[in-house]
Amino acid sequence: MSEEACIFCKIIAGVIPAPHLATNDEAIAIADISPVAPTHYLIVPRRHEENAVALHRGNPAELGALFALVDELTSREGIADYRLVFNTGAGAGQSVFHAHLHLIAGRAFSWPPG
Numbered sequence: 001m002s003e004e005a006c007i008f009c010k011i012i013a014g015v016i017p018a019p020h021l022a023t024n025d026e027a028i029a030i031a032d033i034s035p036v037a038p039t040h041y042l043i044v045p046r047r048h049e050e051n052a053v054a055l056h057r058g059n060p061a062e063l064g065a066l067f068a069l070v071d072e073l074t075s076r077e078g079i080a081d082y083r084l085v086f087n088t089g090a091g092a093g094q095s096v097f098h099a100h101l102h103l104i105a106g107r108a109f110s111w112p113p114g
């Protein structure tokens with residue numbers, strides 16, 4: 001997918017409006033449009049890479065920036081129990097090929113995941 005066609009690049013550029021729940025220089029947090037739990041945020045790096053490992057290869061510090069937003073959101077909202085997920089590859093459930101970290105909380109989660 002080209003960056004021009006990428007929905008998360010459009011959100012980061014402001015072409016598609018989405019409230020920014022938290023931001024830093026490298027990443028933004030938005031609400032998932034189709035939540036799977038009472039709390040479902042997406043932590044999205046500003047720089048387009050297909051997945052988390054590609055992001056790490058390009059600049060490991062950007063992964064840290066994603067986790068800084070997890071820290072900010074969970075601290076601010078008092079979320080103690082949550083799940084963090086990088087779906088990587090279509091076979092693992094990835095549907096948007098711009099790296100993003102799911103932060104989901106607010107209900108019990110089963111293990112192993114479906």
Ligand code: AMP
Nearest residue numbers: 007018031032033034087093094095096
């Ligand atoms: P994944 O399937 O892991 O690639 O996750 C992509 C996520 O992006 C899904 O949970 C979608 O519900 C979410 N999503 C798709 N389009 C938007 C949008 N415009 N705003 C917010 N979340 C979106």
Ligand code: ZN
Nearest residue numbers: 006009048098
């Ligand atoms: Zn993108």
